[in-house]
Amino acid sequence: MVLRGRVWKYGDDVNTDVIFPGKYTYTITDPKEMAAHALEDLDPDFAGSVKAGDLVVAGRNFGCGSSREQAATCLKEAGVGAVIAESFSRIYFRNAINQGMPAIQFKDASQYIESGEEITVDLGKGEITCKAGTFNFPPLSEFMMGILEDGGLVPHTKKVLRKSST
Amino acid sequence: MGKTFAEKILAVKSGQDEVSVGQIVDVSPDATLSHDNTAAISKIFESIGVEKIWDPAKPVIVLDHCVPAATEKYASNHKTIREFVARQGIGNFHDINAGVCHQVLAEQGHALPGRLILGSDSHTTSYGALGAFAAGIGRSEMAVIFATGTLWLRVPETLKLQLEGPLPDGVEPKDVVLRLVGELGADGALYRAVEYTGSVVEEMSVGGRMTLCNMAAEMGAKIGYVAPDKKTARWLEKRKRADYEVVISDEDAEFEQVLRFDMEGLAPQVAKPHTVDNVCGVDEVAGTKIQQALVGTCTNGRLEDLESAARILSGKKVHRDVRLLVFPASMEVYREALDTGVIGRLVDAGAVIMNPGCGPCLGAHEGALAPGEVCLSTANRNFKGRMGCREAEVYLASPLTVAASAVQGEITDPREFL
Known part of the structure; x- marks a missing residue:
């Protein structure tokens, strides 16, 4: 899986309340509508300008706070190809993979990747190429790649259940 | 091993x-x-x-x-x-x-x-x-x-936090955990199991331990944990749905890290907007005007928390510029707070008693904030927009600090009232 896209860069501790505000968690159920509010309380320009395949780059502890899955769904529906961060909150990491959106842990993300630049990410090789050079990150486990390739945890589970019933 | x-x-x-x-x-x-x-x-x-x-x-x-x-x-x-x-x-x-x-x-x-x-x-x-x-x-x-x-x-790896006391009067479990989140940071326990030990934890009520474990999430932890003891057994005696077997770490278990914190001289703590790890002693923010005060949520809505608030508020009045909202964490807590007269004392002081539930903690209803307003809350999160408004500010503190501040109309050290 190779991704190429433009970078939206943010800082440390981007929490799920600024990715998808709590006041919408039970009133918005349509993923398309979720996308319209993505990052609303952090970067009000994001939802209107993000293009399919764009990449979100951040510092430490991306997605901390609430377990709300919409914080992953809204970015995926907005077209975000992957989130690359120095580290992730554990529930966000799970939610992203389970929604079929790669969550890539790259410890020097803030240092080397610049806002607005086009970068390439090779998930299989664990390689990021940006203006500053080509860098390695720990590739996702085979188990997680399996979930991503199936399009997320729910389609993955359906496939497993189908297999076990035949 | x-x-x-x-x-x-x-x-x-x-x-x-x-x-x-x-x-x-x-x-x-x-x-x-x-x-x-x-x-x-x-x-x-x-x-x-x-x-x-x-x-x-x-x-x-x-x-x-x-x-x-x-x-x-x-x-x-x-x-x-x-x-x-x-x-x-x-x-x-x-x-x-x-x-x-x-x-x-x-x-x-x-x-x-x-x-x-x-x-x-x-x-x-x-x-x-x-x-x-x-x-x-x-x-x-x-x-x-x-x-x-x-x-x-x-x-997960396990991070053992050894908390030694005794805690001074006027300092509550919430202050302990805010201090830890401030010290370790919002990702200080990322992916880890956090095991709380030490004399502070041994002395603490089951409710206080719930406050500690609740906010382990604010350090990024996968779980918070306190080894069960007699207090746990007593708390569960009439509630348990089934028999259980206590599981604890072996003495020679491999902990990723053991950190010791001396809580003896701890002052009441406050988390400032807009992150939970933005923590300081109450004196640093004392005098900050507030328009709303909240006692409740899964962090601090238990009987002992309402009692703390009533300890300060008995015979006093909530400041005219402040709305004090109290949310008992459950019907059981509500009933006990009625029976023990705690609710009456809070009502007499001018508090609004709300129904058990999450209330405005996540900004859905029952006390959202307006632009420019400041809320001091016993909840566990103060992120931008958390209580429904991006231009409002949320500070977090203990029930004692929230109650004292509600009386004064500004963030106040509760020890002045004890």
């Missing part, structure tokens, strides 16, 4: 002799927790194509995030959940008259030592206070558990 609590329990629940840090295991939970998000979970569950959930006795479902329903949308959401519960024959369902899910699940005796509980809420970590392994997960994951009964978990 011995094993940690986390390693032991994940070995048992995955049916293996032993497991090690970093290993991915498939586990089957003893109980699950979901709340108003059960409507969304039920839709994902139904899309998987399995007709009946794996075990109707295992899920605990509590309506709490927006109760009673504030709008038609919330009402429809609750209706979907009631229909799902009826269709699936789920027994452990608590409607809008129960309280905050974490308090209710514990009071109802589902959180027991040695149990594995997975909840689609980040503060599921609370049940570690009773010796359970309890972690937050996402909605799709809960739907998959409903369908298959299993989910994968990574065996």
Whole structure:
């Protein structure tokens, strides 16, 4: 899986309340509508300008706070190809993979990747190429790649259940 | 080499002799927790194509995030959940008259030592206070558990926090945990099991331990945990749903880190906007004007928290420029606070007593903020927009500090009132 896209860069501790505000968690159920509010309380320009395949780059502890899955769904529906961060909150990491959106842990993300630049990410090789050079990150486990390739945890589970019933 | 609590329990629940840090295991939970998000979970569950959930006795479902329903949308959401519960024959369902899910699940005796509980809420970590392994997960994951009964978990490293005291008067469990979050940072315990030990924890009530474990989530932890003792057994005596077996870390277990904190000289702590780890001593922010004060939530809505507030507020009045909202964490807490006269003392002081539930903690209803307003809350999060308004500010503190500040109209050191 190779991704190429433009970078939206943010800082440390981007929490799920600024990715998808709590006041919408039970009133918005349509993923398309979720996308319209993505990052609303952090970067009000994001939802209107993000293009399919764009990449979100951040510092430490991306997605901390609430377990709300919409914080992953809204970015995926907005077209975000992957989130690359120095580290992730554990529930966000799970939610992203389970929604079929790669969550890539790259410890020097803030240092080397610049806002607005086009970068390439090779998930299989664990390689990021940006203006500053080509860098390695720990590739996702085979188990997680399996979930991503199936399009997320729910389609993955359906496939497993189908297999076990035949 | 011995094993940690986390390693032991994940070995048992995955049916293996032993497991090690970093290993991915498939586990089957003893109980699950979901709340108003059960409507969304039920839709994902139904899309998987399995007709009946794996075990109707295992899920605990509590309506709490927006109760009673504030709008038609919330009402429809609750209706979907009631229909799902009826269709699936789920027994452990608590409607809008129960309280905050974490308090209710514990009071109802589902959180027991040695149990594995997975909840689609980040503060599921609370049940570690009773010796359970309890972690937050996402909605799709809960739907998959409903369908298959299993989910994968990574065996976490364990961070042991040794807290030594005694705590000074006027300093509460909330101050202890705010100090820890401030010191370790919002990712200080990322992916880790946090085990609280030391004389401060031994002396602390079960309710206080729930405050510690609740906010382990604010350091990024997978679980918070306190080894069960006599207090735990006493608390569970009349509540437990089943017999249980206590699981604790071996003395020679391999902890990733052991950190010691001396809490003897601790002052009341405050988390400033807009992150929970932005913590300082109360004196640094004393004098900051507030318009709303909140006592409640899954962090600090228990009887002892309401008693703390009443200790300050008895015979005094809430400042004319402040709205004080009090949310008992459950109907049981509410009933006890009525019986012991705590509610009466709070009402006399000018507090508004709200129904048990999450209230405005996540900005859905019952006390949202206006632009430019400041709220001092006993909740666990102060992120931008958290209480419904991006241009408002939320500070976090203990029930004593919130009550003292409500009287003065500005952030105040509660020790001045004791």
